[in-house]
Amino acid sequence: MSNSSIPEYGADALGVRDLFFAGSPGFHFFVEDVDQENLYELLMRKCFPDFQGIQIFPQGGKRKVIEHALAEHAEYEGVRRIYIVDKDFDDLLDSVVRLDSLFYLDQYGIENLLIDEDALVELCVQEFPKLQRADVKAGVDFDTVIQRWSLPLDRLHRAFLLVQKFSLGLPNTGSSVENFVYRDRRCTIDQRLINSYVDSVFNKLSELGVVGCREAFENEMDRAFTTNGLVNVNGKFVLHLLYHHVKRLGLCGHVKGHSFAYRIAGACGLGRFSSFIRAVREYIGRDCAAEQLEHAN
Structure with a gap:
């Protein structure tokens, strides 16, 4: 059907x-x-x-x-x-x-509650049952890629929050993560694109008189979240990056992007x-x- x-x-x-x-x-x-x-x-x-x-x-x-x-x-x-x-x-x-x-x-x-290393490894093993879990885990290198994405995504979402807080009218959390990655490496964040977006938020806030200088803007960014990490980051962004990461490694077989979250949910623990x-x-x-x-x- x-x-x-x-x-x-x-x-x-x-x-x-x-x-x-x-x-x-x-x-x-x-x-x-x-x-x-x-x-x-x-x-x-x-x-x-x-x-x-x-x-x-x-x-x-x-x-x-x-x-x-x-x-x-x-x-x-x-x-x-x-x-x-x-x-x-x-x-x-x-x-x-x-x-x-x-x-x-x-x-x-x-989606944030589905960001789970064991579930990701399990999905890959389901697709390729003959692989050793330890080899899959080493290849995925979950902690390293999450750490690599956390800082730029945190900064981007701080800017998203300011857009909502001050009603700036710019696209924010509803945007696709595709807007912030390399076209030929969809699991790699393009810092230049994030910097460009953050600059646009700064310019808007400057025009409205909310901030008078870059230092004041950075103070607003610092105060946006009380915690770092992925708690305040759109989990859809992270799952998208994870999907293209394991796809690039050739570990997700025939899993389609729209079913990735469902497959992860089936394998994830309930700790979160x-x-x-x-x-x-x-x-x-x-x-x-x-x-x-x-x-x-």
């Missing part, structure tokens, strides 16, 4: 899909991306193997997820609604919505999901206790 023959839901239909499952007890997870339904189903089943009746309901964006969470939808016995959104820069821009049933991932996005799993279980426990108390009264 071609992709074009698969039915798609309109924005209004996405918001009410869960009503068709209202009579069946289970756990309804509401997520942002329409094209990530299978990825989330795989991950939620891994995270909560004891949850029966897991259903995933993409809403077509963070705003839609939050609107659904805030709306006074009818409650159905045995149905638990859990809302998941990417962190993005919400914590840094003080735009987090506080709601018991709403869970923000503790890194930029779901631990705080999310704990928070959801605490919420479900409180919710069930409140329901039992209500019935008792």
Whole structure:
């Protein structure tokens, strides 16, 4: 079946899909991306193997997820609604919505939680079972390439944050990482392209009078994040670089770019999901206790 023959839901239909499952007890997870339904189903089943009746309901964006969470939808016995959104820069821009049933991932996005050396090696071994894991691991050299990408991606995303913070109107986190790599080496960041983008942000801020000199701009960049590394970097960028890295090494076989994240998710551990799993279980426990108390009264 071609992709074009698969039915798609309109924005209004996405918001009410869960009503068709209202009579069946289970756990309804509401997520942002329409094209990530299978990825989330795989991950939620891994995270909560004891949850029966897991259903995933993409809403077509963070705003839609939050609107659904805030709306006074009818409650159905045995149905638990859990809302998941990417962190993005919400914590840094003080735009987090506080709601018991709403869970923000503790890194930029779901893809960040999939950046896992063991999962990457496992994918390569699945494609080439006769290879030794130690040889694959040495060839991938995961820590080295992640360290190589971390600093320029961190600086780029600090500039992205300033674009959002000061409403500069420049393309930012929705941009493709392809805009910042060499055309013939798609796993290698072109620092000149990042420098050019950062300069454009500086020029915009200068025009608006937000900063008066380069030193003031660099101070803004330094204050943008309180932590270094990949926590505030769009994980899609990193997965894209990893995909082209192992592809260049000839280690990913026939894996296509659009299925790379799903394959990694199937092989990854749950260490990076631990705080999310704990928070959801605490919420479900409180919710069930409140329901039992209500019935008792």
